[in-house]
Amino acid sequence: MTFGGTGGGHLMRDRSDPDGVSRRDFLRVSAAVVGVGVATVGLDACGSRTRSTTTPTSAAASAAPAGPRRGGTLRVGLTGGSASDTLDPNNTVTAVDVARAISLFEPLVNQSSADLPVLDLAEELTADDATASSWTIRLRKGVTFHNGKELTAADVVYTFTRILDPKHPLEGALSLNPVDLRGIKILDSHTLRVPMTRPYATFPAQLYGGFDFIVPVGFDPRSPIGTGPFKFKSWTPGVQSVFVRNENYWRRELPYVDELVIIEFADSTSQVNALISGQVDAIGNVPLTAAAQLRSTPGVHVLDSKSAAYNPFTMRVDVPPFNDVRVRQAMRLLVDRRQMVDAAYDGHALIGNDVFGLADPDYDHSLVRPYDPAQARSLLKAAGRSDLTVDLVTSDISSGVVQSATVFAQQAKQAGVTVNVSNLPTTAFFGTGYLERAFSQDVWYPSTYLVLVAQETLGSAAPFNETHFDDPTYNALYAEANRTLDPAKVRDIVHEMMRIDFDRGGLIIPSFNDNIDAYADKVRGGGPNFTGIPLNRYDFGQMWLARR
Template sequence: MGNLNKHILQSGVSRRSILQGAAAIGGAAVAGQFAIGPAAAQPKKGGTFRVGIAAGNTSENYDPGTWDNVFVQVFATSRHGYLIEITADGTLVGEVAESWEPSPDATVWTFKIRPGIEYHSGGTVKPEDVVASINYHRGENSTSAAKPFVDPIKDISVDGDSVVFTLEAGNADFPFVVSDYHLPIIKSSDGKIDPTSSDGCGPYKVTNYQPGVIAELTRNENYWKTDRAHFDDVKLLTIVDPAARQSALLTGNVDVIDQVDLKTVGLFKRSPNVTILSTTGTQHYTFAMDTRTAPFSDNNVRMALKYAVDRQELVDKILFGYGAVGNDHPISPSNRFFADDLEQTTYDPDKSKYYLKQAGLDSLDVSLSAADAAFGGAVDAAVLYSNSASKAGINIKPTREPNDGYWSDVWMKKPFCAVYWGGRPTEDWMFSVAYASGAPWNDTYWENERFNQLLKTARSELDETKRADMYREMQNLVRTDGGVIIPMFASYVMAHNEKVQHPEKVAANWTLDGFRAVERWWFA
């Protein structure tokens, strides 16, 4: 691919102040897209859209509080509607919410509910459904992964055709919170939703679901967005193995795949019927250490491991240039408050040895769990990491884990493992989900009192200069004290056949057009 594949994370598009008004809210920035292939034509209806996805487990279900991988995330946006949609350019538009407005201190947010949106099972979306849908994730007994970022909601009430959210403290990013994929609007009864129901108000209706295998859907003829949902039917297929996924596209068994195996991306380039599509944003690959467990409970060991990885080698050999070096915190240059002045952690075996000595060690032996289910090339990345770390006296034993069950049996279970993160559009969101004390997805079990204090304060700070300073300190705390090694930010690299068409700009907040390819794309 020459220089064409050397995509780097780009500075974000600025957004207007959230407090200037509901419709004026701009999104956390995402970078542009790179495609090889014909220009998109005008959308038309028809066809069965088949998507090969590099994720899926037999333990998955309809419960929105449990969704944790690309398959269930794409499946969710295919059948559900959300209060807010993040557009391809990172701005916010109303979906179930027709409009929204904050109080001057951003502690009260009023969302006017769009009239006439129909559920697949009949009936229309009511404000009471919104209340029940969000409340499902709240409360002391909630086990939802969304609980940490809905807990700050003090009260939700109905006011005519609107829903009013009262927060414990001001949150200028609150509209982003309610766009999260865990928070679809679901039909309620007696103030409760049914988390086992396939019903939704989105573009497609479920006809068949076999967790870890396939989801089949058909177009919702009553979908309120008349310029969306172009396919007649949709099939989402779990194809975790990279070679099988590639073969499925080349043989015409699927129309699009995510997570293209970058080692063989050249094969696609040589095929006249395949288009490579790459978007850059917040996706990052990590090695997570359980900070509760020795030796990772010692920050000197954690720092030794951070200086023992050759980041540029991983970008070159694992991402093949489709990405950029990371600095051990999850905020990318496409985020609004990215701290571009922090010192870059580099490969330095001598510094690594220094930190080992500070820990009272001359050498270190650890196992690193990895599988391609974590991210494409994760096992190879673990091997490269092992090679570079050996020069610092660190013996990393790469352990290949099964792809099936990786997210249920390895992630947050094994003390040192490979992980992918799609990132989040705001700093508060990313930190709240994966770094806050007690967060269900805090996969390093990291506890830092100063960080947690700053997280709460920055969320309600309306002075953007002060807010930027706090997020800078938080990024540095994760970098120098946290339990995560983030060696690289990875582009989303997808491939599709010549039939598939999409808008000129494709979202980079998540893969597959912000998880919305099913709704936004069409056939030529």
């Protein structure tokens, strides 16, 4: 089984498709977008990414030059960062961390704006036998790091070793867990053979999870050197990042702008005002309440992208009251999902039923959660929690999150449940207490089901397990799925895991939400994307300024 190469340029995607970027990554909400199954998907033989651009929405935009223009500074406004932000691409947490990582670094396998896998630094991945117990990776030649050093197989080995450090495993450790580090053989400067400790048919898909940003041997996060379209210039955590054009970027036409400035805002109101006032040129994750205002603002255009991104309510299953499955079931039954979509997201979402991975081809659409406050009352009474009071921690980490917390608190009253909402600043939400709160919320970008499982629900091995869910049966099924080559059997396993999520998991997923971005009319190169990641998956290297 070969992924990529010049003899046809195909990437076969298996059932554990990739979660694109960083920890939140990515899936499709449309049946037109194929997940990761036995089918193959076309892949540019050069591994180039799918691009799309926005349609001008004003006279000023339509008067702009037809082709890309070089030069200038692109200023982007983002929320969701904090003083604990990082420049380490293998250890991202916040949305702003992800934006920086994508600007400075690149993975072996990437995702297009349609959330389809495309080869990036890898030119080919080939399974060496029928059991996929070993893979050969052939790297693209002519790629250099920001310091002029050529990308080689040794850098891939170093990156894998760094991520899998047993003392300090990094974000992609679970996805790379089957890799036999000691057995890796460098065949030549751009080719390596990677043996596995067990059959691992989902290896390319797990790489597409976006956790394998390649760093050079001896990498120091304090002075980040990557192969991406921009080079590091300066950084103040929680405030601002400044990057400059990589003049030796292997995609020779990119990037178009000379400088990229990522400015962090504590809340969406200040972010929106910054675009209106001209302080920034583009903003991501526009709140729905501001979208209408921006659509009527001269010199601004708004882009709405469908996605399978989700903002779950997270219940820790190991602490009261959520350690009682009846309480978790009751809380889910309290959600009027249609009302949630309409009131919190202004209709810009699809109804969810507490199981992630919506566009995975193996998704079990038979799992539907009713709105049933009477049954919720009955379950709470049986659990001895008839007068339940809980504290819900929220933050303006994504459009509609705070609003959905408010709506949920109102809906919970129908079953006699009191929900006290605590709204933290975004700069504090991902700091102390993150992943430890009994009842909270989060933001996840789409990916296929098994990749998200590895990051979110696979017991202590999952790096972002907000619910502390750790089910032995579930964990064993995940392991079985990753060593199973028969697609029909994998589908059965996935459905069994989804049923466990649905019956006794700790997530409430009321909806899968659109992503709304806004640009100054002078900005070109952005476009709609299915990844759920703002601003065309933070692809700033593709953007250019029609006027400066």
